[in-house]
Amino acid sequence: MSLELCEMSLKQTQDLLRLTDQTLQDICCKRFTSEELYVEVLGKVLGGKGRRGPSSIFLVFQEHDGSLCRGRVFHMKEGALVERSEEITFDPLSSYAVNLVHAQEQENVVVNWADRYESIEAFQDYFHPGVKGFVVSPITNFITCRISGETPGAIIAFNYPGRATNYDADVLRSMAVVIGSLLTLSDEVSATEKAFIYTIETLARACEAAEEDTGRHILRVNRYAGALAANMGLPIDFVETISYSAQMHDVGKIKVPTSILLKEGSLNDQEMEQIKMHPIYGEQILGDSPRLRIAREIAIAHHENWDGSGYPYQLKGENIPLAGRIAKLADVYDALRSKRSYKEPLSHEAALAIFRNGDSRVNPQAHFDPVLLETFFKIEHIFAKIYESFDQKLS
Template sequence: MSDNLCEMSLQQTLSLLHLTDLALRDICCKRFTRDTLYQEVLGKVLGGKGRRGPASIFLVFQDASGVLQPGRVFHMKDGSLVERSDEIALDPLSGYAVNLLEAQSQEEVVLVNWADSYESIEDFQSYFHPAVKNFISSPIINFIICRISGEVPGAIVAINYPGKATTYDAEVLKSMAVVIGSLQTISDEVQETEKAFRYTIEALARACEAAEEDTGKHIQRVNRYAGALAANMGLPNDFVETVSFSAQMHDVGKIKIPASILLKNGPLDDAETALIRMHPVYGRQILGDSPRLQVARDIAISHHENWDGSGYPNRLAGENIPLAGRIVKLADVYDALRSNRSYKTPLTHQATLSIFRNGDERINPEKHFDPVLLGVFFKIEHIFDKIYESFNVNPAN
């Protein structure tokens, strides 16, 4: 193999190692899906834009009983985008499935160029699943199979290297198999940790709502409203996901407020009002210093700040108020107006819209809400109504 091809193979391997390093560096906050993981890794190895690599990759995994699951073919589109096939099911008794399972049982990779074992390229095609051939569309001239180890074993089939598939290509593929196996195992473990983390946060949020009416429904709705607002502002997906989960922590500080004040049937006196206005501060204290809870802390401390600086606890104004806090403020006010409380009856969606347009004795939309957010709200107000009704047992008349 030429020095140039060796150099390209080395660069691909280094690229994979760099990707692994980046993933491990922020693994605690990166909630990648398997599809995202595959596409990031495959994009480093597939040929295109001067890179040496296979034209296509078939990726397949086994279930706990050892049966091959449906796989997918990935390849480059327009030299950069990873395109994938529909799922391709494998008959466990077919020669193709048997060959894959046999390859997985070997420690080393299996490398085959058509001229090594077949008299013609046409005869060579019989080795491959019809759906794989259809998606690739061009004749298959070579392939390398490599086992993926880990808790969920599988196999990579790299297809159609330029010229001949080589042992150097096989080494790069083995590196990719290690990367996928390692990151997939770590990703699965992180997902389990994430589930436990979310369950704990949700339990805390429910505990904070337990003293009030409409237990649990309010925080679910506010999550959904906040997610809808963030998504329709065109914000990054990670931020939308974080806000739509963290919004439920907006009133976590109320756990330190006596139920007799939270449920008081009538106006609060000055001392009670001052105590209620401490719940954003308590919320920030409860949420601590974890980087994972930064957005939740922003929401807890700032969701009662007003655009004109007249809110509490810090009288922040304009864009000095964290964006997540501005989003949840609007969501929280909408739900409060729609909901039944000990001191008020629920409003209809139309009555709530009227207050968001014209204000009332407590709410001044122009002074209290981010004007951009308010504009987005009016564009999607029907979504808010649907969210409220989907979680509400006793809608307003």
């Protein structure tokens, strides 16, 4: 039996190591949330479908100011899907929290009810009501391991088949190390991501500094683009990326003279040719970084038209990058709603009329991806709310 348990614990530890290795390989291109990480890791350890492991796991962390402990219970649903409880909170001075702290001080604790208690019923008093409510069946054993790192926490695994053992504790300790390490890494990646987004937002503001309403315009275009992408059912990574990359659509205008950008009235042919160069300038400015691929596609393609009549390359239909098609519609809507040196702002209803019927500058059927246009009309009320919220927030 001991050899069998050892082999099981070795396999589970190997699974955790493979997960860690894959996460490290993907770290430059994947932004994962704590919940995604938990589900990945827990799926390697929880019991089900013939595997040895606990039936439930409680992950709990202490607030940075020490004022509260928060956690969730996870278990397998139908032997495959990791299911979580609602958030469970409790005072760090409560008896349950004191027991956790005591357990953490010992690295790990293995407890079977028969070793310490007269009955299973008496054993239940050890556990928080929220935990017992989600575990449902009486708790017969548990193992506790501490999670080290900037956010201290603990893993409590309940109801191993038969007795909980030191082999099980070894696997749980491996999981605690994996979670602690990857959470720290995730926090660092998140901080780097925030710095990256702040940097490109600064660049976008600098490029449009000469024009009116710059700050509100780029924030709104980001939100419109994100709403369109989300409501088209596109992957979450794409939605998140376009939600901060759409603001780069006019980055190339930094190389266009201010006198042209702010000119009142119509542009002459020569001035219009200079304006039409800004997508190419934008592509050049953004360079060939993989992290800026979506932003680059937006910069070069947001003035292309569905029928091939746009610029700079007269791309047609699905040859136009999807990100560029989305940013185009978002930019046109906001341009219609916004005051410019050559025009007054339009109401949402007036902008909708142009998206339906067109005007001297906009031909909806010729200029926009028809699927995008259909999605826009389904969520046009969201566009109106985005415009109004940012207009009020930053006015």
